[in-house]
Structures are given as structure tokens and as C-alpha cells.
Amino acid sequence: MNIDAIKNGIVIDHIEAGKSMQLYKVLNLDNLDCSVAIIKNVSSKKMGKKDIIKIDEEIDVDLDVLGYIDPNITVNIIKDGVRIKKFNLELPERVTNVISCKNPRCITSVERGIDQVFKLTDRENRIYRCIYCESKPGSPE
Amino acid sequence: MRNLIEITDLSIAEIDELLETADDIIANPVKYRDACRYKKLATLFFEPSTRTRLSFEAAMLELGGSVLGFSEAASSSAAKGESVSDTVKTVSCYADVIAMRHPKEGAPLVASLKADVPVINAGDGGHNHPTQTLTDLLTIHREKKRLDHMTVGFCGDLKFGRTVHSLITALSRYEGIRIVLVSPLELKLPSYIKKEILKRNGIEYIQTTRLEDVMPQLDVLYMTRVQRERFFNEDDYVRLKDSYILTPEKLSNAKSDLTIMHPLPRVNEISVEVDDDPRACYFRQALNGKYVRMALILKLLGIEV
Numbered sequence: 189m190n191i192d193a194i195k196n197g198i199v200i201d202h203i204e205a206g207k208s209m210q211l212y213k214v215l216n217l218d219n220l221d222c223s224v225a226i227i228k229n230v231s232s233k234k235m236g237k238k239d240i241i242k243i244d245e246e247i248d249v250d251l252d253v254l255g256y257i258d259p260n261i262t263v264n265i266i267k268d269g270v271r272i273k274k275f276n277l278e279l280p281e282r283v284t285n286v287i288s289c290k291n292p293r294c295i296t297s298v299e300r301g302i303d304q305v306f307k308l309t310d311r312e313n314r315i316y317r318c319i320y321c322e323s324k325p326g327s328p329e
Numbered sequence: 330m331r332n333l334i335e336i337t338d339l340s341i342a343e344i345d346e347l348l349e350t351a352d353d354i355i356a357n358p359v360k361y362r363d364a365c366r367y368k369k370l371a372t373l374f375f376e377p378s379t380r381t382r383l384s385f386e387a388a389m390l391e392l393g394g395s396v397l398g399f400s401e402a403a404s405s406s407a408a409k410g411e412s413v414s415d416t417v418k419t420v421s422c423y424a425d426v427i428a429m430r431h432p433k434e435g436a437p438l439v440a441s442l443k444a445d446v447p448v449i450n451a452g453d454g455g456h457n458h459p460t461q462t463l464t465d466l467l468t469i470h471r472e473k474k475r476l477d478h479m480t481v482g483f484c485g486d487l488k489f490g491r492t493v494h495s496l497i498t499a500l501s502r503y504e505g506i507r508i509v510l511v512s513p514l515e516l517k518l519p520s521y522i523k524k525e526i527l528k529r530n531g532i533e534y535i536q537t538t539r540l541e542d543v544m545p546q547l548d549v550l551y552m553t554r555v556q557r558e559r560f561f562n563e564d565d566y567v568r569l570k571d572s573y574i575l576t577p578e579k580l581s582n583a584k585s586d587l588t589i590m591h592p593l594p595r596v597n598e599i600s601v602e603v604d605d606d607p608r609a610c611y612f613r614q615a616l617n618g619k620y621v622r623m624a625l626i627l628k629l630l631g632i633e634v
Contacts, residue, residue, distance in 0.1 A: 293434050310525065
């Protein structure tokens with residue numbers, strides 16, 4: 189399969205195989221007018237299989253969101269066909285409005301207009317907790 | 330401007346400073362009686378409370394300040410659907426400091442992000458209750474003259490007891506603390522607290538279901554209520570409830586200088602005969618709650634006496 193190299197834009201590489209659609213949705217790439225290529229199950233020496241997303245335009249990508257979803261992702265900025273910058277991601281200390289708290293006792297379940305913020309409490313085990321009630325995402329505990 | 334939302338908002342040095350101020354207030358009450366003249370405390374209690382609200386109000390009145398507020402959500406605009414954010418923005422116009430209790434976890438944090446005056450968390454659901462923890466720390470310090478190098482037992486409902494979680498978190502920052510956890514299996518301390526607080530801070534702890542077995546080891550015994558509704562079936566409750574009632578007999582092998590604490594209200598988990606034991610300090614603890622809140626109000630308002 190052949191996908192043209194992009195001239196000016198972003199290549200999101202080393203995505204865990206199967207996670208590219210999740211990234212596509214979270215980054216709202218469906219709102220873009222430019223070409224966007226999602227390449228799934230690409231052979232990789234390091235990962236066996238990986239996904240890649242190529243965006244044919246320079247957009248602001250929220251690196252914290254990407255880092256939260258998969259800290260092994262790399263983000264490459266391409267200008268005039270040359271990679272000018274490469275970001276190795278890491279787990280962000282905080283993520284805002286990416287995940288929401290499911291605890292029915294949390295103030296976020298009733299208060300209008302407040303950010304859903306989760307902070308990293310255990311880097312080793314990738315555990316985030318709601319800043320308001322300290323629940324883990326998707327769990328009322 | 331500073332807020333107090335959870336106990337770890339305060340450094341150990343700041344806690345020491347608050348306890349020192351509280352001690353000075355106890356020793357020299359007259360010195361402080363006009364310290365907050367013309368200052369107002371708003372007590373926004375979206376759910377009922379006896380001790381916490383009255384101790385906040387008594388604290389501000391003893392500092393020469395005034396108090397306004399409400400004691401249940403039904404008598405506030407929350408009943409009309411007003412958000413916490415809007416309520417505190419409004420109250421910021423009328424008061425110099427806010428003490429808030431709310432049934433939803435994290436509501437005081439939301440308030441602190443929106444208010445123009447300091448916000449004190451006076452209890453948010455089953456989550457945090459930092460002024461109770463300050464009360465507990467002041468009590469241990471006044472009774473033991475130290476906050477380090479001691480064995481502290483927690484007995485009763487360790488799963489849902491927010492005062493237990495906060496006090497364990499606070500004590501885990503001091504040296505030489507050993508924790509003894511006494512509870513029915515159904516009400517054990519949540520594993521994330523063991524992992525993220527006790528293990529991470531290298532705190533030695535043991536878990537048991539029998540209070541009698543560990544009583545001789547304890548320097549402090551912190552009792553909490555075992556509530557019927559926490560059990561899955563009535564048989565378990567009936568089987569276990571008496572094990573967690575403190576009686577003079579159960580204290581027979583305790584240290585002579587044991588400090589017996591309870592955040593109150595008590596129902597039947599400490600028999601009334603224990604009240605006459607000089608080691609029972611839960612009513613002194615309630616009194617300390619007023620003094621430490623006085624110290625906290627002074628600190629948050631930046632008033633030095």
C-alpha cells in the first residue's frame with residue numbers, strides 16, 4: 189500500500205495497532221478539510237504492528253491528550269517535506285475534558301460548565317483520578 | 330488567598346503553625362477576642378451538621394467576627410437549581426471567608442475555583458473533611474505532645490469513614506507512625522489508600538478483625554461507627570456489631586496513657602461507661618475543633634495576633 193509523503197503537516201507514528209480511530213475521534217480530525225490518512229496495522233520492527241496517522245496540514249495537536257491515550261506515540265512535524273521536530277510523548281500530569289467522571293456522587297455529575305479534570309496519581313500503573321472526587325475514570329471507586 | 334480543601338493542601342510546617350496558634354488561643358483566649366472584628370464567615374451547609382457548623386460559628390464569634398449562612402440546601406437558592414459556582418460567587422460579595430459542606434464530592438473545590446474569598450471544605454460527602462483532621466491532629470498533639478513515633482489504631486468502618494482516610498493521610502507524613510486497622514472484613518480500608526498512602530510512604534501497618542488482640546500496642550485508638558446499612562446481610566451485622574463496641578472490659582489490657590478518640594456523633598460504638606475514663610478524650614476533641622478552626626480562620630484571613 190502506498191501513501192504519499194506529506195509536504196507540510198503532522199505524522200503521528202507508533203500508535204498502538206487498533207487505536208488510530210480513537211485518536212481520530214479525540215483529536216476531532218473529522219472536522220478538517222485537508223487530507224488525513226489513517227494507516228492501520230503497518231509492520232513495525234519495534235512494535236510488530238502499529239498504526240500511523242498523517243495529516244496534510246499544520247494543526248495544533250493536544251500532546252497531553254495523545255500522551256494520555258498512548259505515551260509511546262511519537263509526533264513528527266513536517267515542513268517542506270522534511271521532519272523539523274519530533275516529540276516523544278509522556279503521560280501528562282493532567283488531562284482536561286478528555287475523559288469524564290462516572291461517579292454519581294461527584295460534583296461534576298450536577299454542576300454545569302466545569303471542566304472534567306483528571307490528574308496522574310500513579311505513573312507506574314498509569315492511574316488517573318478525578319481532581320474533584322478522586323475516582324478513577326469509568327469507575328465509581 | 331488560600332483555601333483548605335484537603336488536608337494535604339497544608340504542609341507539615343503549616344499544620345504545626347496552626348496547632349501552635351490553637352494552643353496559644355487556648356492559653357490566651359482574651360488576646361484573640363477582637364481579632365476578626367468586622368469580618369464575616371459564611372457557613373454554606375447544603376446538608377445538616379451539628380458539630381462542624383456550630384464549631385465554625387462559635388470559632389468566628391469567639392474571634393469577634395460575625396456569621397451568616399444557611400444550614401440546609403432547602404433554605405438556599407440551591408433548592409431553585411442554582412449551581413455551586415453561582416452561589417459562591419454571590420456569597421463572595423457578602424463574606425470574607427466561606428465554610429462549605431456539600432453532599433457532592435468535590436463541591437468545595439469547585440467553590441474555591443470560583444470564589445473571590447478563601448473557601449474551607451467543611452465536609453464533601455464521603456470524601457474529605459480536613460478541619461476534622463486538624464481537630465484530630467490538635468487532639469493527638471495536646472494529649473501526646475507529639476505527632477510522630479506512635480501506634481495509632483483505627484477501629485470500625487474503615488471503608489467509608491472519611492475521617493479515617495484523611496487522618497491516615499495526614500499521619501503518614503510523620504516519622505515513626507505505625508497504623509493498626511481493626512474492622513470487619515466487609516469494612517476494610519480501601520486498597521488504594523493502603524497502596525497510595527501507606528505503602529508509598531513506607532508506613533508499617535497491620536490489619537485485624539479483633540480489637541482485643543491489638544489493644545496493648547495502641548497509643549491512640551480512633552473509634553468510628555459501624556453502621557447497619559453498610560452490611561450486606563443482617564446476620565453479619567448482628568454477629569459483628571458487638572466486636573466493635575468499646576467497653577471498660579475491652580480496655581482492661583490497654584496502655585495507661587491511651588488516647589481514645591471519636592469524631593462523633595457516637596451511637597453505641599463506645600459504651601457510656603467509658604466516658605468517665607480519663608483516657609476518653611472525644612469531648613475534649615470536639616472542643617479542640619473550635620480552637621483549631623479559630624486558628625484556621627485567622628490564617629486564611631491573614632490576621633496575625
